Amino acid sequence: MTERIGFIGLGSLGLPMARNLMAAGYPLTVYNRTASKAAPLTAKGAMQAERPVDAVTPGGIVVSVLWDADAVDNVVDQNGFLDRLGPGGVHIAMCTGSPEAAKTLAARHAEKGCTYVEAPIFGRPEAAEAKALWIPFAGPAEAKERARPILTALGAQGVFDFGEEIGTATIVKLVGNFLIVSASNSLREAVTMARNSGVDAPAVIDMLTQTLFPAPIYQSYGKRLAEGGAAFGQSDIPAKDVGLFKDAAGKAKTQTPIAEMLLDLL
Template sequence: MGLGELGSPMAANLLDSGYDLTVYNRTPSKAEPLVKRGAQLASDPLEVAAKGGVVVSLLWDSDTTESVVTPEFLARMEGGVHVCMCTGSPEAAKRLARLHEEHGSAYVEAPIFGRPEAAKARQLAISYVGSQVAKDRVKPLLTAMGAHALFDMGEQPGIPTVLKQLGNFLIFSAASSLKEGLGIAESAGLDPTAAINMLTATLFPAPIYRDYGKAVAEKKHVDASPIPAKDLGLFRQLAVEHGQPNPITLMLLQLMSPSNQ
């Protein structure tokens, strides 16, 4: 369920790996390339749920995910596993895990780190939690979908979501710093490509600095997206819930407001 920029290549990877696949997307046309390759098209989220089967959802957020996990959906999922890969809230993850357990199915929380090109190259990183039986069952699927690095975080729901929110906060912080810093340095006469080459070979040998820094240095357009503001809003909510100061999060949210774009 969910054939966006990440869901589509991950579903294609499953087909390439020989899995039978039923796909659902709110906009059915996005499923056409997969259907042409042998996937079955579902007209309703309920059609992807089957007794003893595995459902993978990669929807916009927790609210969207919870809206499809209806009593009928849960009844159809008996004995199966729901792998949820959205960036949502830890509290929603706990609710969903509890609901599945009460209805005789399992819930594996597995948010993703990686852009669409990483999905196509099977270079995604995924942290996941759930019962050991459920995790053992879906681990080959996570690899087939494009994970090259899997991190088993135990059985406590919500933990991978907190990690995902933290990771995104650090990514957005780095990206904002690169854009500002390289702009200032270039205006003072520094070649931004030479700067990124040196810095990522020494002090900052990390993908976010290397890849985003290269895009900024080469003046490549980075598509505007509502995702950073959505995810930072979730991290801000997490900070408030736990009484933690979050001035950098607030600053980033302000920078990403439409008036500052």
């Protein structure tokens, strides 16, 4: 449990995840583009790297929590990052990009003898704090074995193994985000219709989320929508993810009338 881990990306998800890892006993070397974000972690003993490569231990584990595959590309392109990670090194990349970008990244890691594990995240920052994330992951078996306890320690309440082929976990993530966007936008349409018809929208949502749809997604979005607060209709899922779903479907010769309509709405 005492292996030092490199941790790159201290955004709204990355920061609580890094905090969880430290609480679980992992010493961290952290890097964030805006260095000041590391302060709460360095105050508790984390080392701070000046460049991403400085967070890397040869043959060790580095976790990145970045926005998309381009951001990961940018990190691994700098200062011989992959050369330093090198043989035996594992990079657990938690971004949501395209399956192709993940495959390309995996191949680039393999060239340097290190391993890319894709582990995109389902969950909001509050879920990261509460260690209630859901994480599908894929990659070579040996690397996943090293990754699994780290994913649990950083905040997964469940880790789902989708095999060795990189790109697979990304597809699971894109499928999930597409379904979330579809559900939240459908809820918005439904709640608006009920309210405009003079029906008690919270009562409708109460019934439906107790019966047909007793799922966190419906309960949380439904409540926010029915209460008509500031978050009315705002999904936390970025439009880019629905675009990635549509693009990946296009590559698999699959029609996506619903995804296209949702992209128009977003």
